[in-house]
Amino acid sequence: MPSQAAQSQELSLDTLVTGAIQGDRAAFGVVVGRLQKTLYYSVLRIVQNPQDARDVVQQAFLQAWAKIGTLDQASRFKSWLFSIALNRARNLVRDQGRRHYEGVEENTLMVEARASTEMVAREEKRALREALALLPTRQREVVVMRMDAEMPFTEIGEALGCTASNARVNYHHGVKRLRALLTSSREGGE
């Protein structure tokens, strides 16, 4: 039977994580439901394959559950979870090395885009994916965590093991470079 903590979707993430630290599986289930989407989209930007992103997210949550007793502060859970997931994503990308993802668009896990916006969305997605891939790893991860997960720089810094200032600087350079790459891509396509 779900605990009181888990029954209430109104509770803060910190409260739910505190419950999970005390062994409340249902509370952890709510945490999963609350964070899995942002984590999935962030990881997907890195690994660029829906099935791999799903595997990474699942394993990150399972690893977090297995080690949640080592977490000293509930407020650090999100950055900790992201650090686990990004580490796994990085390893996966490195191990797969030269693997190409040209077939990603046709993956069965991808939902069909709405017909009227399909071409535009597909082109934007391709351009963004290629531009992100050209960013240095740290800049890419900071930009993704900021844009997709809307994390504050302090949390991003915790997740990446750097200072908030360093995260902010990487974000600034990452966005600038991303914008330049996207502009260049658009001009090249015209």
Next chain:
Amino acid sequence: MNIKPEEQLPIEEVDAQEEAEMKALFARTREAQDPGDHFFEAMQGDILSQLDAPVQMRGELAPARVAESATPWWRRFLAAFSQNPTLAYGGVMAAALLALVFWPLETVTPLDPSPEVAGTDALPSEDVSGTVKVLVPHELEAGELARLHALTREMPLDLLSEEDGWTGVESESQAFLGEALDELDDSDLEWWEEQYEERTL
């Protein structure tokens, strides 16, 4: 602690409009690849059903993919080894160092006549044989390679180049190599020299 160039730059704020445009782009591309609620519900269910299962280690297959793989364990082991240059290089280095320490006394060969090694300067270099071969990643810069040669001059190691079959390592492997070299300080070299002298005297 190394300070990266970007950390030395003043912190500039990203232009608000530029950031808003970028956020909108990220949001649009998220929507374009939204797998739907059923996908996330299934993923959440999978996670919760596996909470008591051992955590999958890096390189292992997800449960859904395990059935796809009927490859013998030794093949998967070899594949994992070849896919992980860091592990491969670590293994080579470990094997080389073990061979160095446990090399049979009668087969210990004269070393390169380096002036730093007492008692070996009279030995002809053509006597060097039976050394342990260590593959050197060809991405190493000239300076790094020179340092590696300097550090291993006193050891019975034979550094092989790219032409000898090394297919390359990633930058992280190079970083690993750099750290390993940094740990080989002078006291280590002195210890190896002592070991060598005890065996050859």
